[in-house]
Amino acid sequence: MSADDAKPKTGGLRLNLGTLEASRRSYTRLIRMMARHEIERDDFKALAYGMNGLLQYWHAEKEVEIEARLEKIEKAIEGVKKGN
Numbered sequence: 001m002s003a004d005d006a007k008p009k010t011g012g013l014r015l016n017l018g019t020l021e022a023s024r025r026s027y028t029r030l031i032r033m034m035a036r037h038e039i040e041r042d043d044f045k046a047l048a049y050g051m052n053g054l055l056q057y058w059h060a061e062k063e064v065e066i067e068a069r070l071e072k073i074e075k076a077i078e079g080v081k082k083g084n
Helices: 020-035 041-083
Strands: none
Touching: 020 041
16 A cells, blocks of 8 residues: 555545635635545645635735726716816
8 A cells, every 4th residue: 555545535625715705615625624624635735835825815815806896986086076
């Protein structure tokens, strides 16, 4: 038996990372797998570290989106003020 055979299998873990909500659900699934001892601690740490980076990316993307919306609102308000 090799060292890989001794490790618990993760059941073909598939992470859906296409959207913020899907990424959040995948992160939650990892946590549940760790709690049920379905994934090795080191594997969990590595995946959680990567997921944390991805979730930070999603957060930054949302901030850029909010900033663009805010600028649009500010321009609209500025246009209304000039019209009065």
